Amino acid sequence: GIQVEQSPPDLILQEGANSTLRCNFSDSVNNLQWFHQNPWGQLINLFYIPSGTKQNGRLSATTVATERYSLLYISSSQTTDSGVYFCAVNPYTGGFKTIFGAGTRLFVKA
């Protein structure tokens, strides 16, 4: 089945710093989504981005489907950005399913 790899696994930032999170996937996908999981376990959808670039405030994401990767950019990080960031894909083949990566754990220091 499809493999989804996220990097880095852990990231510590000083408040105000910028960061780039990466998601690589091993096969063609119908779509790709980025989520933020807060310390209470709630998953919040950040981007639905099968291809191209989107921006939402301090966050932006780019997916290059032909090269099988996606990037999530966080600018001017805040302590509230702390948590785990997941990418999730729907494989083009193999039936209807959603596969998550292992996540990037981000801690932003004040």
Place this chain on the structure above:
Amino acid sequence: ETGVTQSPTHLIKTRGQQVTLRCSSQSGHNTVSWYQQALGQGPQFIFQYYREEENGRGNFPPRFSGLQFPNYSSELNVNALELDDSALYLCASSSGQSGANVLTFGAGSRLTVL
């Protein structure tokens, strides 16, 4: 517009027991998917329901089963609980048969198996 709600939020069971978790989908959504998230790991896809039929399944044994009702709410049933079933169980709703649309998650049900 109501979001995705799950119940119960926390529960404790003993090995060998059975458990039922419930999920109400967001209004306008007809697809529900379930995930198991063990501590420190990413969510693992269990299965997906579209219009009351299971149309996608991950690598979980048959003792994990589900239902979707005409109002698109859903249940996850786990029989013969094992210690490794301890996890956060997440439900997500979306629209469309493939589930390859924007997923909206509930807050989860945290199951502890003793």
